[in-house]
Amino acid sequence: MGDVPAGTAASGEVTEVGQGVRVDLRSSDPFKRWEQASVVRGSAKGTVSAVAYAALGDITAAQFHSLADIQRELDADVRLSNRQNVVFRELREDQLRTLFDRLEAIGMARPGAELARDVVACPGADTCNIAVTQSRGLAKAIGDELEESGLAEVGGVRINISGCTNSCGQHHAADIGLFGAERRANGKSLPGYQLLLGGHVGQEQIHFGQKALRLPAKNAPLAVARVVRKFANERSAGETFTTWLDRSGGAAIVAKDLLDLDVVPKPDDAPHFYVDYDETGPYVAEVSESECAT
């Protein structure tokens, strides 16, 4: 899949969203917004592909049945992407409106693929016996933080999360990557993450993300939103995350603006710091002898 244009979709004017993020709003029409974010046209062979957005990679049985119906109706080639979305390939231009209408009817036409809200996570402690943290819970929390901050439709930044150092969530190759790690503070364990910046797939090799800093899990959404905001505010037209990061001095320099988030409050002051996302009891880093869930 190709890159989506930087910025956000909506109405033909440049406006301010969130805390000073310049956003290029291009259309208020839902079809056009979806087209800008989700349709990829190959310039060499004139191919047309479109992405059906599955938030957190979740698809219900009913949605799967509908996707199969759509595939038959359009006679399209269908693939699952490594960003946990569904890609329709070998489309004709005159099929795009039908595809949009069908996807909208099943809740999969939201502009999401390749925008900041398209956060990818491994199964984590939901189902993986060797997970250290609830990576899917963090992905949801980051998505919520980006929506509330007006940053969810920033393009050109990929966020990936793994629940341990194994990289099933491909954190090592993401612009913003996080992997779960136990933290200890105030005599207790709490869920934490290592933040990496600048990972990407190059022309001939993968470039691993550079270590930025470690964070308590409950401050990770704020840290990610700050990095996305800084990127959106400072990048020049068409500049990639990697180029911006290099120009900004690298991960260690960008991390300096996040140091205030690497603070663990006392259990009595903020008990939720000691409970992982989607859990109700105190955090325990319990790892069973088992295989990875993916």
Ligand code: SF4
């Ligand atoms: S082993 Fe893989 S699926 Fe399990 S938590 Fe680690 S990265 Fe995620």
